[in-house]
Amino acid sequence: MSQIQAFILAIGGFQGFLLFTLLISDKRVNYAxxxxxxxxxxxxATLLLPLIVSAANSNFSWLIGWLVFLPASYGALSYLYCRTAMTGSSLRLRDIVHLxxxxxxYILNYEILFSAEKALxxxxxxxDTLALKLTLTxxxxxxxxxxxxxxxxxxxxQKKAKQNLSSYNPDTFKWHWCLVVFIVLIWSLKALSSVTNLAAPMVNFIADCLLVILIYFFAIAQWRKPSLxxxxxxQAELSKPDVPSKKTLTDGLLDENMRSSVLSLVKKEVEExxxxxxxKLTLASLAEQVGISLHHLSETLNQHGGKNFNQFINEYRVAEVCKQLDENSDRKLIDMAMDAGFSSKSSFNAIFKKVTGKPPTLYRQQQADR
Structure with missing residues (x-):
């Protein structure tokens, strides 16, 4: 191991312990x-493992057997983190199965857990034993x-949010899809290192560096803004059955004239x-207020309106903000956004740009220059 690699691993290990302390001790942060x-x-701990191994018979050698298999828990941790982060739920007793x-x-390699020499x-x-093959598998x-x-x-x-929720930041899912891409890349490199003899240590080291960058980046972002x-x-919507989407409906349950009438009724109620x-408006609460079934409302929006519920409602919100900006209102953007129904500045910025193709600040500037 080169000095540069040892230095990077040491810094990464230190930052990991620091972030652990910050995230656990800060009262502002959530369960995720x-x-x-x-x-x-x-x-x-995994990053410090190569340093412990290189030190041979050190006071920490007894940890080698316990640390070397920790990556076998990273898949479950990524999954559980995303679940708790998005839904705000906590772990359940049955989640112990993910261990x-x-x-x-540990069971396959119990002999090295209590022997530093065997672990080293x-x-x-x-x-090349059966236990090792099974462990890698x-x-x-x-x-x-x-x-x-x-x-x-x-x-x-993501599908549930689009169908049933009017207020959420679509960029939230971009963060999680980014996590998926990095995880696939990291484990692909890990798999490559296991079959590549010549460059295996370097490929594995690159994978570790990417994992450090990914997790620590998410940790810092989560610490700064726990609700991100x-x-x-x-969580409440997940307990409800899925409603048919545009892709799953063909002829639907309503004819074209009926869908047109329902859509007109919905638009009238929403606008008036x-x-x-x-x-906090949801598909279910809108259906109840208008007086139609949840299924018929979803079918009408998807089949006749050509939009999901989230798009349908947020276009009204953006239109209200744009109307004020067109009139050169001097109100703060965030005040307009909150009055229009947006739940946060981040969701407002993301949705406004998606609908108009421009950030709200640029849109305001262009309207003021006319």
Whole structure:
């Protein structure tokens, strides 16, 4: 190991312990932040493992057997973190099953857990045994399994939010999709290092560096703004059955004339009573207020209106802000946004740009220059 690599690993380990302390001790942070703090702690311990191994018979050699298999828990931690971050929920007792890959690795290699000498031999010159093959299978298998589960979960949550919620920051899901891309890249490099003899140490080191950058970047962002990755009201909506989307409906349950009538009724109620100003408005609450079924409302918006619920409501909100900007109102943008029904500055900026193609500040400037 070169001095540069040792230095990077030492700095990464120190930062991991620091972020763990910040995320666990800060009273402002939420449950997901604390879980991410544990992730940072385990990652820091993994980064320090090569330094412990290079030091040979040090006072920390007894930790080698316990630390070497920690990556077998990273897939579960990524999955559980995303779930708790987006929904605001806490871990449940049955979530202990997610520790299975790590426990299996410990059971398969129990002999090295309590022997520093055997652990050092295992890491320095691993023998091609059945236990090692099974350990690698479990380690890479859990990465693949939780990668698939993570993709399915984020897709489901995003679909649910678009169908049922009027207020959430769409960039929240961009953060999580970014996490998925990095995780796939990191484990692909890890897999490559296991089959590449010549450049294996360097490839594995690059994968570790990417993992450090990814997790620490998320940790700092989570610490600065705990609500950044949270989708409000999502947890409550997940307990409700999915409504048909545009892709799953063909002929639908309503004919074209009926859908047109329902859409006109919905637009009338939303516009007359300015229902879009309620930042907690959901598909279910709108259906109840208008007096139609949840299924028929979703079908009408998707099939006849050509939009999901989130798009439908937020276009009204953006239109109200644009109207004030067109009139050269001197009110603050955030005040206009909140009055129009947006729940945060970040969601307002993201949705306004998506609808108009311009950031709100640029739109205001262009209107003022006319």
């Amino acid at each position: 932040s604390k879980l991410l703090g544990v992730y940072c702690l385990l990652l820091a 299975s890959p790590l426990l299996i690795c 031999d295992f890491v320095s010159a691993p023998q 479990v380690s890479y298998g859990q990465a693949l399994l939780y990668g698939v589960l993570l993709i399915m979960m984020i897709y489901r949550f 990755f949270h989708v409000q009201q999502l 009573h300015r229902l879009y100003r309620n930042n």
